Amino acid sequence: AQSVSQHNHHVILSEAASLELGCNYSYGGTVNLFWYVQYPGQHLQLLLKYFSGDPLVKGIKGFEAEFIKSKFSFNLRKPSVQWSDTAEYFCAVMGNTGKLIFGQGTTLQVKP
Amino acid sequence: ETGVTQSPTHLIKTRGQQVTLRCSSQSGHNTVSWYQQALGQGPQFIFQYYREEENGRGNFPPRFSGLQFPNYSSELNVNALELDDSALYLCASSALAGMSTDTQYFGPGTRLTVL
Numbered sequence: 001a002q003s004v005s006q007h008n009h010h011v012i013l014s015e016a017a018s019l020e021l022g023c024n025y026s027y028g029g030t031v032n033l034f035w036y037v038q039y040p041g042q043h044l045q046l047l048l049k050y051f052s053g054d055p056l057v058k059g060i061k062g063f064e065a066e067f068i069k070s071k072f073s074f075n076l077r078k079p080s081v082q083w084s085d086t087a088e089y090f091c092a093v094m095g096n097t098g099k100l101i102f103g104q105g106t107t108l109q110v111k112p
Numbered sequence: 113e114t115g116v117t118q119s120p121t122h123l124i125k126t127r128g129q130q131v132t133l134r135c136s137s138q139s140g141h142n143t144v145s146w147y148q149q150a151l152g153q154g155p156q157f158i159f160q161y162y163r164e165e166e167n168g169r170g171n172f173p174p175r176f177s178g179l180q181f182p183n184y185s186s187e188l189n190v191n192a193l194e195l196d197d198s199a200l201y202l203c204a205s206s207a208l209a210g211m212s213t214d215t216q217y218f219g220p221g222t223r224l225t226v227l
Contacts, residue, residue, distance in 0.1 A: 097168055103154050
């Protein structure tokens with residue numbers, strides 16, 4: 001069965017700290033991977049996606065993620081977080097069914 | 113370019129009632145997917161509509177049903193509401209129904225509270 005696991009449920013960082021959010025997936029076939037962000041009071045927005053090619057994917061707002069096939073991982077990173085990055089972050093996988101399977105989400109709180 | 117819109121924003125119903133939620137897809141998109149997001153959880157796939165036909169369904173009972181119209185807008189209907197149906201209902205539109213390279217864009221959601 002397809003599943004996504006996000007290890008960190010709640011992360012608290014100070015501004016300028018580096019961020020890495022873990023995501024592992026379970027899926028038997030070719031996967032396409034996504035990170036979405038949900039800022040307080042706003043809708044889910046696409047941060048970045050990986051379909052194929054370079055496993056290091058760059059997204060909006062300075063975020064990047066690395067696909068490591070051997071580890072079934074797609075971790076999200078940002079070198080220096082800002083207070084405005086406070087949000088909930090969701091990792092998701094899509095197989096050949098056209099439906100997104102989401103992880104439980106990670107709440108990131110950045111202290112100014 | 114108009115994004116995905118949903119109505120209403122909030123809704124309060126009582127157990128046993130029926131509810132209809134609406135979604136307008138992003139310009140140029142022909143596919144609508146619906147998700148349920150319970151508090152503290154990630155969104156769960158309910159179903160997808162493509163060209164007015166259901167194109168995949170998640171693990172939800174038949175009292176969750178939907179429609180898609182010729183202009184690609186969509187409705188989610190839930191009959192015999194239960195307390196556990198309280199959640200944020202998200203609509204996502206996309207252009208590549210059922211394909212693994214599909215990218216879904218989400219609306220703001222409808223917050224349903226069942227009392």
